[in-house]
Amino acid sequence: MIRWWLKQRPQTVLFAAVLCVTAIALCDWRITFNATLGFLYIFPLAMLGTILRVWQIIGMAIFCMTLSSVLDPFSMDALVPRSILIFLTLATVGLLSRQIATGYRSEMESLTRLQDEVEARKVEIASRLAAEEQLDFLVQSSPAAVFTVSDSGEILIANPATHALLDVPAGSLCGSRIGDYIPELAAVPSVDETTTVYRTEMQTHGRRRNGEVFVANVFFSTYRTPAGPRLAALVVDASEDLREREEASLEQMLTGSHILVAAVSHEIRNVCGAIRVVHENLSRSGILNGNQDFESLGALTKTLARITSLELRRSTGGAAHNTFNAQDVLTDFRIVLERSCAELDITLAWDVPSDLPLVRADRQLLMQILLNLTKNSQFALEGVDDKWISVSARHHGNFIVIAVDDNGPGIPVGRSLFEPLQKGAHTTGLGLYLSRAFARSFHGELRHVPTSKGCSFVLELPLVGRSENSGS
Structure with missing residues (x-):
């Protein structure tokens, strides 16, 4: 009751x-x-x-x-x-x-x-099961190889991508030794062997079952479970990236070499032209008529002019440029530049709009020009207080104008900046010479703007229609 x-x-x-x-x-x-x-x-x-x-x-x-x-x-x-x-x-x-x-x-x-705790536990178990199901789906469907390894180097769990990467039949990796495929992972100390808990990445070489070697980008971590120490790893085959990077480097080197040869050929042709004028003047005066050495000099000058003209046409005739958004290249350039400026305690001012139009140029050469300009600024700012570098861009007429400024000591009046083999240069003395040659190769221009303090360079990139018209 x-x-x-x-x-x-x-x-x-x-x-x-x-x-x-x-x-x-x-x-x-x-x-x-x-x-x-x-x-x-x-x-x-x-x-x-x-x-x-x-x-x-x-x-x-x-x-x-x-x-x-x-x-x-x-x-x-x-x-x-x-x-x-x-x-x-x-x-x-x-x-x-x-x-x-x-x-x-x-x-x-x-x-x-107790009922609330039971309900909460049920919800927690349901959430955990859902999370485990999603994680299992993510791992099983991942295009990257994901697997766990025991402290003895035995593979415990591996997703289908791991079997495909190592070229083994589906479901046959469990119990195998990771050292047979990625030896560097077998050498990672477990949490029982060291107090360091690893959560890092490395690039190493892996080996498939058929003996084929590949470049492996490995992201791994070590942890402890009630069953013992474990290592979890995510592996991506970077062989294709390596091939593309090396091919791009080779292509960039060849393009740079062609442009350099074209620039040198242009200078040689100018010198040959001057020599030819002097030779013709002497010929008209009749002073050296009949002199075999004088006649041989004229023949050699003509031959050298023809060779340089032919080489110039070969070097500039086959340049292949791409259409792209300058904002993309400038964003990549900013990622590279920000870290180097932070390491050197240089303030970076960035003023680049997000609506820049398309340009037609070579992405790699454009990046090389910008890096060369900022490297020169960083060298010039050594010993300067409150140092800064400014990068700005704007759309002006048929060009995109990119300005690189700094507050360094500046450039002495009358100095020829774009001559090759500059005296007092930090490296080869070809940086500005090649940068301008690179810019002109896709119908752009690089020039120095005199300022009362510091240094300022302006890079002009022609728009897509403008560069095509210039090329035609």
């Missing part, structure tokens, strides 16, 4: 108890028989014990004892013992009811907490 009343609202329990006390008192007052109804007060006391405090229960027991003593039909001779007995009975029932109610509430709270 007590548990049933515990489920009711306190106002309902209080109303029912008052109603019960009133009914018992009326019956004890109106009905005359040789008995007392005081024992019936234990029912309202049992109900009130579920909602009242200790002192309230004691007070209610005294009140019910008083009602019973006043309304029962017995004589006053044994009033005190009878009242004490009724009080003790009622108080005991009320306090016992309160204790049961307190224990029940505590039990229900514990049960509620």
